[in-house]
Amino acid sequence: MSLDWLIIGGGIHGVHIAARLLGDAGVAPERLRIVDPGKRLLARWRTCTETTGMSHLRSPSVHNLDLNPMSLKRFADKRKKRDRGLFAPPYDRPALALFNDHCDQVVETLGLSDLHIRDRAVACSVDCDGVGVRLSSGRELAARHLVLAIGASEQPLWPDWAPRDHARIHHVFEPGFDGWPASRETVVVIGGGISASQVSLRLLDEGHQVRLVSPHALREHQFDSDPGWLGPKYMDGFRREGDLDRRRALITAARNQGSVPPDVRRALRGALARGRIHWHEDDVVELAVQRDGIELRLASDVWLDADRVLLATGFAPQRPGGSMVDDLIASASLPCARCGYPIVDSALRWHPRVHVSGPLAELELGPAARNIAGARRAGDRLVKAIREAQSPGASRQVAPR
Numbered sequence: 001m002s003l004d005w006l007i008i009g010g011g012i013h014g015v016h017i018a019a020r021l022l023g024d025a026g027v028a029p030e031r032l033r034i035v036d037p038g039k040r041l042l043a044r045w046r047t048c049t050e051t052t053g054m055s056h057l058r059s060p061s062v063h064n065l066d067l068n069p070m071s072l073k074r075f076a077d078k079r080k081k082r083d084r085g086l087f088a089p090p091y092d093r094p095a096l097a098l099f100n101d102h103c104d105q106v107v108e109t110l111g112l113s114d115l116h117i118r119d120r121a122v123a124c125s126v127d128c129d130g131v132g133v134r135l136s137s138g139r140e141l142a143a144r145h146l147v148l149a150i151g152a153s154e155q156p157l158w159p160d161w162a163p164r165d166h167a168r169i170h171h172v173f174e175p176g177f178d179g180w181p182a183s184r185e186t187v188v189v190i191g192g193g194i195s196a197s198q199v200s201l202r203l204l205d206e207g208h209q210v211r212l213v214s215p216h217a218l219r220e221h222q223f224d225s226d227p228g229w230l231g232p233k234y235m236d237g238f239r240r241e242g243d244l245d246r247r248r249a250l251i252t253a254a255r256n257q258g259s260v261p262p263d264v265r266r267a268l269r270g271a272l273a274r275g276r277i278h279w280h281e282d283d284v285v286e287l288a289v290q291r292d293g294i295e296l297r298l299a300s301d302v303w304l305d306a307d308r309v310l311l312a313t314g315f316a317p318q319r320p321g322g323s324m325v326d327d328l329i330a331s332a333s334l335p336c337a338r339c340g341y342p343i344v345d346s347a348l349r350w351h352p353r354v355h356v357s358g359p360l361a362e363l364e365l366g367p368a369a370r371n372i373a374g375a376r377r378a379g380d381r382l383v384k385a386i387r388e389a390q391s392p393g394a395s396r397q398v399a400p401r
């Protein structure tokens with residue numbers, strides 16, 4: 001099959017970019033495919049968010065997957081009389097269920113499920129005419145343009161002290177996670193950010209004993225990064241910064257990692273004040289597996305007993321994509337900064353045939369690149385590049401035919 005566009009990754013980014021290519025750039029559905037191993041598009045998003053027990057998104061309603069940012073608000077207007085709690089203040093943050101239903105509508109309206117190839121890309125090669133992609137099934141695909149929208153959700157961050165193959169020690173974001181306790185247990189949750197807090201509150205709600213071990217005090221921030229990073233306020237300076245090490249430092253400093261929004265902080269503080277969750281601001285230095293449970297030693301020399309340990313320690317910071325992306329870089333001499341991340345142009349092109357979105361676009365789109373807002377920005381850049389290439393007298397470099 002020879003395509004115009006092949007998107008690797010059917011998460012938030014891959015789905016939004018597919019929507020933009022079809023709806024805003026005039027790409028014909030039969031010329032586009034999305035490769036993702038999930039049973040359905042957005043499968044990783046759904047499992048990660050459902051595991052946390054989050055009720056609402058952290059981001060506002062205009063950050064959604066449809067072409068028009070107001071689409072989610074309009075979708076909700078049709079239900080308002082029936083449902084309460086569709087949005088949480090401030091900034092109209094949509095309920096997770098509403099957001100997911102709206103995603104379903106986007107997928108259905110554009111017929112994206114029909115374009116989903118349920119498989120994993122294992123190798124890519126590029127030349128000046130196009131891209132070749134081999135799937136784990138052995139199938140080969142060819143396309144004129146590739147979008148790498150592979151996200152970071154397949155690389156949960158495991159602390160060194162945590163064994164990976166124990167039936168009662170899990171990372172809540174590990175692919176195929178099935179470690180949620182069924183009956184009443186004592187669970188130690190590790191992590192200092194929004195997911196650790198939400199997982200602890202969900203466990204408490206379900207009747208478990210919860211101990212939350214966090215490496216730092218609660219940090220409150222409404223968003224993952226200041227909204228100024230979505231516009232000229234901070235992005236002008238970011239773009240002017242030519243030194244990519246300094247850009248990386250700006251991204252790291254701007255991301256409110258390990259932080260919680262005010263409503264989650266309130267809920268957690270309430271549970272701590274009532275002694276319903278036990279909080280340890282500490283680091284784990286040792287874990288011992290006993291016949292009847294797990295023991296954790298903290299840096300303060302306190303020992304904690306647990307039936308189960310749930311890691312909510314986020315995602316590993318290294319460039320996602322594993323050996324597939326490593327090999328692509330080597331074979332096509334793709335440029336990377338010292339942090340390992342792609343050096344791309346303003347159209348998010350890493351190569352005339354390869355575009356990126358999500359974490360891989362971070363050095364161009366800044367601290368919000370991984371978020372839904374980042375997917376929208378990536379969509380804007382791609383659509384703009386395609387339209388420019390189609391306008392009379394344009395260079396033929398990205399023209400999708």
Ligand SMILES: Cc1cc2nc3c(=O)[nH]c(=O)nc-3n(C[C@H](O)[C@H](O)[C@H](O)COP(=O)(O)OP(=O)(O)OC[C@H]3O[C@@H](n4cnc5c(N)ncnc54)[C@H](O)[C@@H]3O)c2cc1C
Binds near residue numbers: 013052121152
């Ligand atoms: C619990 C949680 C809550 C969040 N809440 C918000 C929020 O409220 N607002 C916000 O803006 N952001 C939020 N985020 C951040 C961000 O929007 C999400 O992480 C989002 O899922 C990122 O989308 P993505 O498409 O980049 O990555 P992913 O969701 O990781 O999707 C990438 C897909 O690519 C697939 N893939 C990877 N490698 C290959 C391959 N070789 N071949 C084929 N497919 C491949 C993966 O299996 C996956 O399905 C949240 C993140 C989490 C974890």
